[in-house]
Amino acid sequence: xxxxxxxxxxxxxxxxxxxxxxxxxxxxxxxxxxxxxxxxxxxxxxxxxxxxxxxxxxxxxxxxxxxxxxxxxxxxxxxxxxxxxxxxxxxxxxxxxxxxxxxxxxxxxxxxxxxxxx
Amino acid sequence: xxxxxxxxxxxxxxxxxxxxxxxxxxxxxxxxxxxxxxxxxxxxxxxxxxxxxxxxxxxxxxxxxxxxxxxxxxxxxxxxxxxxxxxxxxxxxxxxxxxxxxxxxxxxxxxxxxxxxxxxxxxxxxxxxxxxxxxxxxxxxxxxxxxxxxxxxxxxx
Numbered sequence: 001x002x003x004x005x006x007x008x009x010x011x012x013x014x015x016x017x018x019x020x021x022x023x024x025x026x027x028x029x030x031x032x033x034x035x036x037x038x039x040x041x042x043x044x045x046x047x048x049x050x051x052x053x054x055x056x057x058x059x060x061x062x063x064x065x066x067x068x069x070x071x072x073x074x075x076x077x078x079x080x081x082x083x084x085x086x087x088x089x090x091x092x093x094x095x096x097x098x099x100x101x102x103x104x105x106x107x108x109x110x111x112x113x114x115x116x117x118x
Numbered sequence: 119x120x121x122x123x124x125x126x127x128x129x130x131x132x133x134x135x136x137x138x139x140x141x142x143x144x145x146x147x148x149x150x151x152x153x154x155x156x157x158x159x160x161x162x163x164x165x166x167x168x169x170x171x172x173x174x175x176x177x178x179x180x181x182x183x184x185x186x187x188x189x190x191x192x193x194x195x196x197x198x199x200x201x202x203x204x205x206x207x208x209x210x211x212x213x214x215x216x217x218x219x220x221x222x223x224x225x226x227x228x229x230x231x232x233x234x235x236x237x238x239x240x241x242x243x244x245x246x247x248x249x250x251x252x253x254x255x256x257x258x259x260x261x262x263x264x265x266x267x268x269x270x271x272x273x274x275x
Contacts, residue, residue, distance in 0.1 A: 003250070004273070007266045010254030013247065014262070022263040030270055 004035060012042035020051050028054065028061045036065060037073045044077040052078075052087050056107060057094050063106050075110060079117055088114065 008027060011019040020043065027039025040062050043051040055062030055074055062074045078087055091114070094107040190197070244252060254262060 004266070004269045006248060006250045006254055007262055007269060009248070009251045010257075011259070011262055011266070013251065013255050014259060016259045018259040019262070022259055022266065026263060026266050026270070032270070032273065035270065 005038060008035070008038050008042050012045060017048075017050075020046060020048065020054075023051075024054050028058075033067045033069055036061075036067065037070045040065070040070055040074040041077045044074060044081065047081060047083060047086060049086055049090070052090050056087070056090050056110075057098060057103060059100065059103060063110055064103055075113070078110065079114065084114060084118075 008023065011023050011027075023039050023043055027042070028036055030036055030039070040055055043055055043062070046052075055078075056064075058064065060066060063071050063078075065071045065074065078084075081087060088111070091107045091111045095104055095111060098104050098107065247255075254265075257265075
């Protein structure tokens with residue numbers, strides 16, 4: 001039987017775009033913090049529009065997760081990205097247009113953090 | 119000179135004496151102390167010297183050749199080694215030239231180069247991946263999704 005960590009990593013490295021949907025539907029909705037944390041890290045490392053969008057604008061996922069462990073791990077992974085072009089674009093759109101004030105606030109904080117880190 | 123003739127058991131010897139010291143009467147000959155001087159008596163001493171000198175020169179030349187061969191004999195391995203080194207150098211030069219020509223004949227465009235670099239990077243990344251993950255990466259996403267769900271249910275139970 002394969003370990004959960006190995007399955008998440010395999011999905012993260014998989015070339016099929018459907019792997020993002022599996023991580024989004026199964027991994028980020030898990031009741032286990034360690035599964036959500038690893039899924040969030042994997043989705044950020046994918047660095048695609050779809051995976052980053054899930055981590056930034058969805059309520060209760062990624063940087064908006066209720067578990068500080070998961071949200072901090074997501075922020076840390078975003079800060080470690082080599083190419084931050086896509087994440088900055090999504091954050092800008094989220095700050096400008098998102099209807100949820102809490103999500104807007106989190107996106108704004110992350111944007112400021114990224115600006116400081118550069 | 120004598121000849122022995124045997125005829126029906128009878129032996130008799132008929133000796134034929136050679137005519138020795140019979141002077142040949144040559145009207146133009148010159149005599150010295152009663153003996154007729156022949157033409158070959160008058161040999162030039164210079165001719166003999168020339169012959170002796172020629173023999174000496176040829177012997178000297180042979181000797182020199184022998185000395186040269188004897189001197190070169192111990193150096194033969196070194197000479198053959200030097201020959202091999204020279205041959206190797208020529209081969210190396212030819213190889214370099216051939217490689218250069220081959221490289222010149224290959225047309226590298228940016229796309230091919232980028233693809234090759236990506237392949238190498240992908241290979242290096244795969245080398246660092248866990249073996250189990252590599253096996254799972256080759257499976258279809260649907261199968262991985264089912265495995266993921268089953269594993270989470272197993273943890274909950």
